[in-house]
Amino acid sequence: MIALHVGGTFIRGCVLGPDGSPRVGERWFTRPERGPDAVVESVLAAAASLAARCRPLAAGVALPGVVDETSGRAVRATALGWHRIPVRDWVAEHLDLPVAVGHDGRTGGLAEARAGAGGDCRNFLYVSVGDDFAAAPVVDGRAGPGEDGGAGEFGHVVVRPEGGDRCHCGRHGCLETVASTTAVTRRYARTTGWRGVTAREVYHRADAGDPHARAICTDAVDALVGALATEIRRHAPERVVIAGEPGEAGPSGLTSLRATLAGHLASPAVPELRLARFGEMAACVGAAYLARDMVTEAELRPGRS
Numbered sequence: 374m375i376a377l378h379v380g381g382t383f384i385r386g387c388v389l390g391p392d393g394s395p396r397v398g399e400r401w402f403t404r405p406e407r408g409p410d411a412v413v414e415s416v417l418a419a420a421a422s423l424a425a426r427c428r429p430l431a432a433g434v435a436l437p438g439v440v441d442e443t444s445g446r447a448v449r450a451t452a453l454g455w456h457r458i459p460v461r462d463w464v465a466e467h468l469d470l471p472v473a474v475g476h477d478g479r480t481g482g483l484a485e486a487r488a489g490a491g492g493d494c495r496n497f498l499y500v501s502v503g504d505d506f507a508a509a510p511v512v513d514g515r516a517g518p519g520e521d522g523g524a525g526e527f528g529h530v531v532v533r534p535e536g537g538d539r540c541h542c543g544r545h546g547c548l549e550t551v552a553s554t555t556a557v558t559r560r561y562a563r564t565t566g567w568r569g570v571t572a573r574e575v576y577h578r579a580d581a582g583d584p585h586a587r588a589i590c591t592d593a594v595d596a597l598v599g600a601l602a603t604e605i606r607r608h609a610p611e612r613v614v615i616a617g618e619p620g621e622a623g624p625s626g627l628t629s630l631r632a633t634l635a636g637h638l639a640s641p642a643v644p645e646l647r648l649a650r651f652g653e654m655a656a657c658v659g660a661a662y663l664a665r666d667m668v669t670e671a672e673l674r675p676g677r678s
C-alpha cells in the first residue's frame with residue numbers, strides 16, 4: 374500500500390508494509406501558489422515515485438477541506454486551490470490501481486485509533502496542528518467525516534474576527550492565520566523584518582526572551598487553545614491525541630498546552646492529552662489503512678504491499 378497526504382505546505386507520502394507498519398516517510402513541497410493544475414501534477418508524480426519503490430496493491434489519499442469520500446473528489450480544498458477535483462479517478466488512472474480518498478482529519482484519527490495513541494480509548498478527539506490543521510472525533514474506532522465531509526474545518530474556525538489576517542479560504546482571522554507554522558513565520562517576519570525564521574526557531578526565541586517572538590507565540594497558543602476548548606466542549610472526549618507539535622515544543626509544549634487549556638475549561642475537565650504516535654504522518658498512515666481495507670487477504674501475497 375502507498376499513501377499520500379496532500380497538505381497546503383507539504384505532500385507527505387508513505388509505504389505500508391505487508392505487516393501493516395509504515396516503512397517509508399517522505400515529503401515534497403506543495404507550493405499551491407503555482408496553481409491547482411501544478412499541485413495535481415505534483416501529487417501524481419509523488420504517487421508514481423512511491424509506487425515505483427514497491428509493488429502496491431492499492432493507494433490512499435488524504436485531503437484537507439471538504440471531501441466527498443464516496444466519489445473520491447476534493448469538493449473544496451482552498452489550501453490547494455482545488456475545486457471539484459476528481460482525485461480518486463485521476464490517481465487511479467495514473468497508477469492503474471484502486472484508490473481510496475479520505476478527509477485528513479478522519480484518516481489521522483483512523484491511524485491513531487487502529488495502531489496509535491487512541492488504540493486503548495473509546496472516545497478521543499484527533500487534532501493535527503502545525504502546518505495542517507484538522508480535527509475529528511473518533512468513537513469506537515470510527516472517525517467521523519463530519520456533516521459536510523470536512524470534519525469541522527478546524528483550521529478555519531475564526532479566532533480573530535477583528536483585524537485578523539486574510540485566510541486562503543476568504544475569511545479573516547482563521548486559526549490557521551494565527552497559529553500555523555506558516556503564520557508564525559510570516560508574522561515574525563512582518564514584525565521584525567527577519568525573513569525565513571522557522572516557526573520552531575521563533576518558539577525558541579520566545580523561550581529565550583525575544584519580546585516579538587513571545588507575543589506572536591503566545592497569541593498562537595491562545596488561539597489554538599480557544600479553538601481546542603470549543604472542540605472539547607462539543608465532543609467531551611476522554612483523550613485528545615495531537616499530531617504535530619503544539620508550540621513546536623513536543624512533550625513540554627503539551628504540558629504548557631494543558632495548563633493553558635485548564636484556564637479555558639471550567640467544565641468539562643481537561644481530558645488527557647497525548648502526542649500522536651504517527652506524528653505529522655498520521656493522516657498519511659490512515660490513508661494507507663483506507664487503501665489496505667480495499668484489499669483482500671488473498672491478494673496480500675509475499676512481495677506485494
Ligand SMILES: [Zn+2]
Pocket residue numbers: 528529540541542543544547549
Ligand atoms: Zn480560513
